[in-house]
Amino acid sequence: MSGRAGGLLRESLHRRRGEFLRLTGWSLVQAVPAALSGWMVARAVDDGFLADRTGKGLAWLVALAGAVMVGAWATRRVTLGLSAVVEPLRDELVTLVTSGTLNRSAQAGRPVDTGGVARLTEHVEIAREAYGAVVMFVQGFVVTAAGVLLGLAALDPALLVFVLPPLVLGLALFAGALRAMAGRQRDVVLADERIAESTSAVTGGLRDVAACGAEDLVQRRAGERIDAAAKATRALARMTAVRTVSLGIGGWLPLVLILAGAPWLVQRGVSAGAVLGAVTYVSRGLQPALQGLVQVLGGSGLWLLVTLSRIAEAAERTTPDTTGTADAPRGHPGTVPPGGFGGVELRGVTFGYARSAEPVVDGLDLVLRPGEHLAVVGPSGAGKSTLASLVAGVLEPQAGRIRLDGVPVRALGTGTPTRHRVLIPQEAYVFDGTLWENLTYLAPDATAAQVDAAVDAVGARPLVARLGGYDVPADPRELSAGERQLVALVRSYLPPARLVLLDEATCHLDPASEARAEEAFARRPGTLLVCAHRISSALRADRVLVLDGTGTALGTHEELLAGSALYRDLVGHWEVTEPSRAAGSPSAAQSPPTAQRPPTAQRPPDPNVTASRTPGRS
Template identity: 75%
Template sequence: MTGRAGELLLSSLRRRRGAFVRLTGWSLLQGVPAFLSGWAVARAVDDGFLAGRTGTGLAWLGALAAAVVIGAWATHHATLGLSALVEPLRDELVTLVTSGTLHRSAQVGRPADTAGVARLTEHVEIAREAYGAVVVFVQGFVVTAVGVLLGLATLDPALLLFVVPPLLAGLGLFAGALRALAARQRAVVLADEGTAESVGTLTGGLRDVVACGAEDLVRERTGARIDAAARATRALARATALRTASLGIGGWLPLVLLLAGAPWLVQRGVTAGAVLGAVTYVSQGLQPALQGLVQGVGGSGLWLLVTIGRITEVSAPAAPVPAGGGPATPAGSGREGGGLAAPASGSPKSPAGGGPAGPARGGLGPGAGRRPPGGRAAHRPRGAHVELDGVTFRYARSAEPVISGLDLVLRPGENLAVVGPSGAGKSTFAALVAGVLEPGAGQVRLDGVPVRSLATDGLARRRVLIPQEAYVFAGTLWENLTYLEPGAAPEAVDAAVDTVGARPLVERLGGYDAPADPQELSAGERQLLALVRAYLPPAGLVLLDEATCHLDPEAERRAEVAFARRAGTLVVCAHRISSALRADRVLVLDGTRAGLGTHEELMAGSALYRDLVGHWEVTASPTPGRF
């Protein structure tokens, strides 16, 4: 990584030799105050103040002030010349990022990584600022160090014995620590990327996570990323102590040695002015320059190497994805070490639920789970027992309740259809039963346990909610179908695909190893994949919140009957009258009012239900669509 970054920087520098030479010239002029500082102070003391010639001493200090003005003027022009080096590098990095992104996006089966582009763009800006800082600090240190050493030599060569050895030792320690600092800085960058990627994916699928009861998994994975970032930061902080040590050895130790050795120097014939000039050289010239070098190279320089290395490795042309698919990385996975993908059966409209089903009318056609004659299952394994006790829910304190004082008991294995006009609270009801929403009053219990308390106890295996807008992530069909049941046997997946009616779709897409691109699938195709995904886990409760609304009537019937014949309890937010006809009981929601009964009972006693049935019968489409 460091080698590729260094090559890119050197290549950019070679193409702009003229600008670099001009910048060096201004930097040499900047070094005039550093060279004159100690020498002027020594002359002012020895030839002026100690000799009783105050005017001479003030003249030397005036010369030093003039040199400072010259240095400031040179600094102004050096800063302007710096842009001739920095801005072209920025343009080269932007071109590298853009071309790499376009190249990767052109690969078949690779979704556009907009978040990754944003991060690389941020890296470009970091590299731009860091490059300018490094050039300034490195050139400033070299010019200042040369000026200081020349000045010390002109005062008295013996002074170099107190400055050069600790300076070289400090620089050696710093140079030796750079590789470790670069590795730790890179670890911090990658950890930050992983955390940002995980959190970004999480915030985009919070309801899906809750819908699947995946809170523990998400907490574990996201927490691991955050812990990794903390460890990387602590490791960098420990390594940074070497920078402080090198600064102490190279910048402060010479000053201590000069002060401690002053009596010896004076006995040897070194003047008091020369000793004071040497102290000035170290404290006002060498020490600030070394501090700038250590902080600049050890901070901005490391960021420069790491970010440019990251840009070059991520922007490199990607290997083509095989046309047949192969294992794909779920959306949101990190570039290194995986990431967070949170596909679920939930959606922003209404999350989670899961399980079996109740009686249903109508045949299933080819596939598993055929019912014996008579329309009812001869034996239905036990499902979830659902209780709503005085449940009230509103979306704001000042808002009217969507559901008010609702009492309801669903027997294990029962099939309930929920109907009502748009906005009557059907999705809210499903979310409350699934434990995604918490009632303002009352309690929802699943098998006698408050459903909200099950969130950390494998809730995804107790219930599954499938919303209207099904969630499909960028991965293979197999990854999408088995997300809630990763250990599912191929035979079980085949049975689920055939029973739900998704076999033609699987074959059309090229089999289980084929990539599932959400953008290339219709709404109905996405619903079929979500239905198979929810069919696999052994949940005791399944909630279909208009989860088949994009299927044609026959496909909808087949899917609903498949879930009804599974062991368990089924709740269907009905999209067509056929769903209500297949249910054991029907719940009619109309604001804060609710009615419950069989189809026949409600036709006789609920005007709203009769209106809904009439509306369904009038608007039923005689020509089923593709899905």
């Protein structure tokens, strides 16, 4: 960590040696009061007040006030000169962050991670402020300590015996603990980042968390990260005790030793003015400078090391190794749905996003048999995702009822929610953790054989091989949209849900991969509802529900081709815009050959499957 941060700082200082030297020159002028204060006080006491020359004593004090004014003027110049050193570093860090982020995005072929950019730019601002504080206080301490030690030697070299050893000991103790303190500070920063990342992921997936009934699991994992952050903060707080001890040894012990040794010093010939001057040097010069150094290095300095290290790590991060194979036993996931078979019933369901707006779903009646495979199609904005959310229980209808195996779907949030239903959205989410943790998120007790069988069924084996196995980190920033969907599909395939809802959950997959995933869920026990992204999804379904906003149509592919003008238009649109659809897909003008349709698609219409307006507009 310190190597990366030190390299960035050394490069920055090397490029601006002239500005840094000018800043050092003004810092020497700034240290004039500290260097002269003790000596002037000694002269005012010995040559003035104790020699019954009050005017001369006052003159020395006036001269000290003038030195303070010079120091104040130099402080202003130091503050102005500091920007010439600090601001260029900020510009370099911003360039480093943006270049690294854009390069990673270009290599991976994905949009820029705006959340990561925001966190890194926040690090840049922290580094900028911390760097300015560190430069000012470290340089100020060096010149002040040098002036104080020279002033003490000018008064009487014996005074150095009371000041120099404890100062060196205090600095050595603090420097020895600085690396450990930096490690504790890094733990705090990483813990805060993990909380921010998990919070962002949960916020973007609240619908899916609620649909899958994973509230308790999400709460527990978020609590674990919060506890880890609290633990890291407490560990850092304990290390701050070292700062207090270092300051006590280096700043306060010399003062105590001078006062305790004053009789011996006077007996040895050291004047009272010199003793008082030494007290002034320590209390008004060395002690404040040391306190500022310890506080800044123990606070801003640690933040500077950690943030520069994080920025350097982000800039150096490359795409993951694409070699390696998975090695896990094969088996079959236990996906027999307990307590029911997935029958769905909607009666008079109406829903709108505002009471004054036109309902998205209006008076819908729909009955799906257990094990039924339904595809929902319609133009954008027709209500496909809304219907999926209603059936999953994420949204509550304004009128009507929705039941799963005779139980109101919104009453299924207790017990083991993933026994009931799983909703997979279009934008699948992957959290930071191993691939195994991501795949078993909804089935933590799944065996290796079950996970392996689910991976093979859905078609995610190439992804597992590319990442190098189940135990490697699954960084969501390093996965494509299609790969994230494969992870979500396997994750949802594992738990024994009676109802699975795919809300365009395969839209980022190629047609062949989409077909494999959908067919895997169709073979799986339970009911399947697919918001179709391609016409091939409708061809694989037992029934197709057409949503139009103002009406619905329900039937087989052949029935809808004959009776729904909208469905014919949709099929024609799909065939024009997606010429590379799955091989063997029929044209809109003819029914598909039997060999290209799953056997279940050849059954006659089911009278228990109805809609509010069937089949549609001819």
